[in-house]
Amino acid sequence: MNLVDSHAHIYSEKFNADRAEAVERSRQEGVSKIYMPNIDHTSIDAMLEAEEKYESVCIPMMGLHPTSVDKDFERELYLVEEWLGKRPFAAVGECGIDLYWDKTFLPQQQEALKVQVALAKKYKLPLVLHTRDSFNETYEIISAAQDGTLKGIFHCFSGTVEEAEKVKELGFLMGIGGVATFKNGGLDKVLPHVQLEDLVLETDCPYLAPAPHRGKRNEPVYLPLVARRVAELMQKPEEEVAEKTTANTLNLFKL
DSSP: OOEEESSOOTTSGGGTTTHHHHHHHHHHTTEEEEEEOOOSTTTHHHHHHHHHHTTTTEEEOBOOOGGGOSTTHHHHHHHHHHHHHHSOOSOEEEEEOOOSSOOTTHHHHHHHHHHHHHHHHHTTOOEEEEOTTOHHHHHHHHHHHOSSOOOEEETTOOOOHHHHHHHHHHTOEEEEOGGGGSTTSSGGGTGGGSOGGGEEEOOOTTSOOOTTSTTSOOOGGGHHHHHHHHHHHHTOOHHHHHHHHHHHHHHHHOO
């Protein structure tokens, strides 16, 4: 199977000891590309170094993660815009709203997302959205800004059937990862009611390792486990899941 990991922090320091081996393991399992979302100014060098070392496999995005948004977030966004103007990136991301850890900077997170939405329009790039405990808040901003030109992914989707329908109506895709394999992840109630044309696969490594590796470091080599679970829940052949989600990802990013 030819698979694509649409969201992986392979540049994380958790891979410093064996990054080359992790990339090679994933390639041997059929994962041909790994798309890397940025976090903030501290992750850019490591991300671009991974791109340089694993050319044509590891492909970077540029954005500001919501958990890195604080009262000085404008400085970070200036850097994001500077990089977007300098060279190609696959997407604007990872951006969005996170209300799981801290609600203190919600207004700043909302403003940072709006700025990055504008950057996605300016550079004609897709958005990769982080929506932890914040689906409604994120949806409100994206829906208001959608003029037919916005596209992207609701990364780590773990919502309801109704929320899945809202994502589809926006013209966005849902990123499905290890949560699909969790016993109480909830996606068993959602995936039978959606279409493959609306999905991409991801690991979000080093986080959210799928069963039976839950609690350990995640890596792209585990993506076939996600594909297998999606196939089971949607009652589709694994090869069809791989083929369609890979096509969806490559068509979205075009880089």
